[in-house]
Structures are given as structure tokens and as C-alpha cells.
Amino acid sequence: MIEPGKFDLEGATKGYALNRMCYTLNNAECRAEFAADIDAYCSRFGLSDEERAAVKSRDKDALIAVGGNMYYFQKLNRVKLPENAGKGQNNG
Amino acid sequence: MADLVGGLGTSHVPIIGRTIAASKQEEVPFAPFFRSFDAVHDWVGSRRIDTAIVVFNDHGLNFFLNNMPTFALGVAPLYRNGDEGWGEPKPREFTGDQELSWHIANSLVQAEFDIATCGEMVLDHAGITALDLVWPDPETMPRMIIPLVINAIEPPLPSPRRCYNLGKAIGDAVRSFAPERSVFVVGSGGLSHELGQTGKINEEFDRFCLDTIVDQPEKITGYSSDEIVDLAGSQGVELMTWLVMRGALGERPAAVTSHYQKPISHTGGAMMLIEGAEAV
Numbered sequence: 001m002i003e004p005g006k007f008d009l010e011g012a013t014k015g016y017a018l019n020r021m022c023y024t025l026n027n028a029e030c031r032a033e034f035a036a037d038i039d040a041y042c043s044r045f046g047l048s049d050e051e052r053a054a055v056k057s058r059d060k061d062a063l064i065a066v067g068g069n070m071y072y073f074q075k076l077n078r079v080k081l082p083e084n085a086g087k088g089q090n091n092g
Numbered sequence: 093m094a095d096l097v098g099g100l101g102t103s104h105v106p107i108i109g110r111t112i113a114a115s116k117q118e119e120v121p122f123a124p125f126f127r128s129f130d131a132v133h134d135w136v137g138s139r140r141i142d143t144a145i146v147v148f149n150d151h152g153l154n155f156f157l158n159n160m161p162t163f164a165l166g167v168a169p170l171y172r173n174g175d176e177g178w179g180e181p182k183p184r185e186f187t188g189d190q191e192l193s194w195h196i197a198n199s200l201v202q203a204e205f206d207i208a209t210c211g212e213m214v215l216d217h218a219g220i221t222a223l224d225l226v227w228p229d230p231e232t233m234p235r236m237i238i239p240l241v242i243n244a245i246e247p248p249l250p251s252p253r254r255c256y257n258l259g260k261a262i263g264d265a266v267r268s269f270a271p272e273r274s275v276f277v278v279g280s281g282g283l284s285h286e287l288g289q290t291g292k293i294n295e296e297f298d299r300f301c302l303d304t305i306v307d308q309p310e311k312i313t314g315y316s317s318d319e320i321v322d323l324a325g326s327q328g329v330e331l332m333t334w335l336v337m338r339g340a341l342g343e344r345p346a347a348v349t350s351h352y353q354k355p356i357s358h359t360g361g362a363m364m365l366i367e368g369a370e371a372v
Contacts, residue, residue, distance in 0.1 A: 007248040
């Protein structure tokens with residue numbers, strides 16, 4: 001099991017594409033593209049089905065389990081999604 | 093000669109910055125946290141401070157996993173803030189103390205701390221919130237800043253002892269800088285974080301840190317990074333920024349004021365102002 005904040009090989013090697021996608025969400029244009037079509041945006045970064053499901057769920061434990069780093073995936077909660085307004089906690 | 097006049101550790105959770113931006117410091121449940129800075133404002137207001145070294149951890153703004161420095165020192169002439177995902181912030185600019193930052197960079201590498209130097213760096217809420225808490229009036233802010241980013245986000249993370257010793261080396265570097273400079277160090281982060289599976293607010297540990305960091309920092313530096321994660325949560329390792337600050341102040345500094353506030357958002361909130369020992 002990946003424990004955030006502690007080193008292990010699984011934590012170090014999993015989730016790179018997911019984190020890379022989340023890192024782009026610092027950019028307003030990227031956030032708009034993500035919000036417009038999450039699947040297309042995830043595909044562009046080569047996310048697996050498991051990673052994609054975690055992204056859509058915005059569930060912290062699911063994101064950690066696929067290798068998401070909190071400091072990057074926290075940015076998911078900052079994207080305004082019309083159909084999901086208010087979903088997720090924004091404790092950044 | 094340059095002198096290190098003091099240092100301050102503070103929490104930086106985003107709600108603190110949002111509260112300042114909305115001028116609602118008196119209306120929030122953690123209003124006493126803001127009031128505790130009155131004593132800090134009196135202290136810094138009665139001293140000349142030329143440069144603030146701001147120690148914080150990046151929040152996925154400057155650095156991605158393609159290139160993740162353990163210690164990254166700003167050596168830029170100018171710093172700006174940036175969009176962390178919430179939208180473009182009100183633009184801020186901070187002048188860098190380029191002369192002192194390169195002196196510190198060179199001193200650190202000579203002392204075998206092989207830091208990364210950053211000719212560009214964007215400040216996130218961690219750096220800026222701390223500055224705004226200490227100097228709420230931009231007119232009174234130190235003329236110059238030097239940002240130092242500690243990796244607290246992607247393991248392997250530097251140990252508490254390593255961070256404390258880095259701070260000591262920074263203190264030595266500042267004190268060996270020939271030009272006149274009055275320097276203050278801010279450590280921004282922590283303390284314990286409530287994060288569901290990966291952390292709980294731990295008031296006992298937070299208070300232990302406040303009680304020991306001035307006179308017995310070795311009680312904190314005796315822990316491993318993993319043990320800090322167990323005690324304070326996976327983001328509680330932001331405590332490393334306080335250890336760098338404390339290390340820079342050298343031998344026998346003195347606590348001036350401190351405050352503990354639980355919770356601020358999902359964290360154990362804390363502030364501590366420490367006066368540097370008189371120059372030998």
C-alpha cells in the first residue's frame with residue numbers, strides 16, 4: 001500500500017501520467033479543456049482506465065492508490081465542472 | 093556585516109490567505125491566530141529588516157516530478173506569484189536579494205549542501221501567506237526576499253536533522269556576508285495535518301514541537317522523516333521549514349511569542365517568533 005510522505009518503489013513509480021496531467025491544471029486553458037471533456041484530456045496524457053476512474057471520482061484514497069500525489073491531484077478540486085458544482089472538498 | 097535578527101514559523105493553509113484577501117480576519121473561528129501576530133508586528137516594526145529568507149515547500153507549482161530538487165534556492169532578481177489552479181491571482185512582485193542569495197548558494201555548496209539554484213521561481217500561497225502575515229502592509233515589507241524550497245511533497249524527503257543542519261549552514265553563510273544586511277528567516281508550513289487515511293491533527297506533537305524547537309531542537313531532529321509522517325500526517329513534514337528556520341538562528345536564540353490554534357482548516361495551526369542570539 002502506498003503511504004504518502006514515505007518512500008517506496010511502488011509510490012515512486014506509479015501515477016506519473018496522472019500527476020503530470022494534474023500539474024497542467026495550473027493553467028486556465030488546460031482547466032477549461034479538462035472540464036470540457038475529461039476523457040479526451042485523460043487520453044491525451046495516456047491515463048489508464050483505473051487512473052481515469054480515480055480522476056472522475058475525485059476520491060482521495062482512490063487517487064493515492066493509483067499513485068497520485070496530493071500536491072498535484074488537489075488541483076482537480078479547483079477545476080469548475082458545471083455538472084459537479086461544489087463536488088469535492090477544496091482543502092488545498 | 094550581515095546579521096540574522098530573528099525568525100518565525102507559521103502555518104500557511106490556503107484559508108489563511110483567503111481570509112486575508114477578504115479582510116475577514118476578525119470574523120473567522122481562528123481569529124485569535126491573526127491577533128497573535130500583533131506582537132510580531134510590534135517586533136518587526138521596531139527593527140530594520142532588509143531581506144526575508146522564506147522557506148516553504150512547493151505546492152505543485154514550480155516543480156514537477158520530471159525534475160524534483162530536494163533543496164532549491166531562488167537566485168532571481170524578481171519573483172512573482174502564479175496560478176495554482178484557483179485562477180490567476182492578483183499580481184504580486186517581490187525583489188530578490190540576488191547578491192546575498194548567490195553568496196548563500198556558494199557557501200552552501202562549499203559546505204557540502206549541493207542545492208539547486210533557481211534563476212526563476214514562482215511563489216505560491218505558502219511563501220506569500222507567510223510574508224503577508226508578518227508584514228500585512230506591503231509598504232513595510234522587507235525590500236528583498238530569498239525563497240528556499242524544501243521537498244516535502246515527493247519521497248524520498250530530507251530528514252529533520254538534514255533540514256536543521258541546512259538551516260545552520262544558511263545562518264553561517266548569512267553571518268559571513270560582508271555587506272550590511274539585516275536578515276529575517278520565515279519557515280512556512282505545518283503543523284500536523286488532518287488528511288483522512290494519511291494524517292490526523294496531533295495537538296500533543298504540535299505542542300511538543302513548539303515547546304522544544306527553541307532550546308532542544310535535537311528532540312525533533314531525532315525523529316526520522318517517516319516518523320514525522322506518522323506523528324503529523326503526510327503533509328505535516330512541512331515542519332521541516334521550521335527546522336531550517338530554527339537552524340539558521342544558531343545557538344541560544346530566544347522565543348518572543350507563539351500561538352497554537354486548532355483547527356485552522358484541516359491543520360494544527362501555529363506561529364512562533366524567535367529572536368536571534370546577538371552577534372558574537
